[in-house]
Amino acid sequence: MSLDYIISVVKPMLQGAQMTVLLFFIAIIVSIPLGFLLTLAAKSSFKPLAWLAQTYIYVVRGTPLLLQLLIICFGLPMLPVVGPYLVFDRFVAACIGFIINYAAYFAEIFRGGLLGIDKGQYEAAQVLGLNKWQTMTRIILPQMFRIALPAVANESVTLIKDTALLYAVAVPELLHYAQAAVNRDFTIMPFFLAALIYLIMTVIMSLIFQQLEKRLRFE
Incomplete structure (x- = not known):
């Protein structure tokens, strides 16, 4: 396997990885604050709002992300009357699906974070005269x-x-180009190269969060 071949295969995959990274940042930036709002809504004393938030979290976490993407991309446009207004660009539809899905998971994570706080913290705040x-x-x-x-x-x-699921809704991302190279050249090497790129991205993200955890630990 020549270096020239590897470069020729990796180059389009890196272009696809840009789509992967873009989706990741859009989903993270929107779903984390949305998840926190869902946590607050689920703990609200206004029962209809709490019930609605809890139902949303339960349904989204209880169904596969791939199914949600397929519904948004291909199912919503088939609805009567409103269907024509729910036709999205595939990448936009994928972003919506990822945000909806991950917001529910982050909501549960934040709920666990709130439960991990000792009730004495609230009492201490009252003693100090702090408002809500x-x-x-x-x-x-x-x-x-x-x-x-x-x-x-x-x-x-x-x-x-999970961004690899973009492949299932025909968004040209990293895995799309890897599959195209495999079909064209009859070799599985592009799959290994794609795996390496995914691994590099996850390692970088893990290192970033490790540094963030260390900083918060010493504050």
């Missing part, structure tokens, strides 16, 4: 994010690998 907003922003949220960070890191690494 001050208690939440100065005491509860920093601790919650510190507790939830390892799980957020794991979920983020999983998100990188």
Whole structure:
């Protein structure tokens, strides 16, 4: 296997990896705050809102991401009346699907982070004369994010690998170009090269979160 061949195969795969990275950042930037809002909604004293948020989390986490992507890409346009208004670009549809899915998982992670905070923290805040907003922003949220960070890191690494599902909805990403090279050249080497690229991306993301955890640990 010549170096020239490897370069010729890796070059389009790196172009596809740009789509992978773009999807990752869009999904992370939107789904994390959305997940936190879902956590607050699920804990709301307004029962209809709490029930709606909890149902959303339960349904999304209980169904496969691939199925959700297929519904958004191919199912929604088939709905009567509103279907024509729900036709999205494939990449946009994929972003919507990933955001919807990962927001539910992050919501559960943040819920676990809140449960990990000792109730004495709330009592101490009351003793110090802090109102609810001050208690939440100065005491509860920093601790919650510190507790939830390892799980957020794991979920983020999983998100990188799940971007391979773009292949199933015909978005030309990393795996798409690897499969094209395999079919063209009758060799599985492109699959190994794609695996290496995914591995590099996950290692980089893991190192970033490790540094973030160390920084938060010493603050």
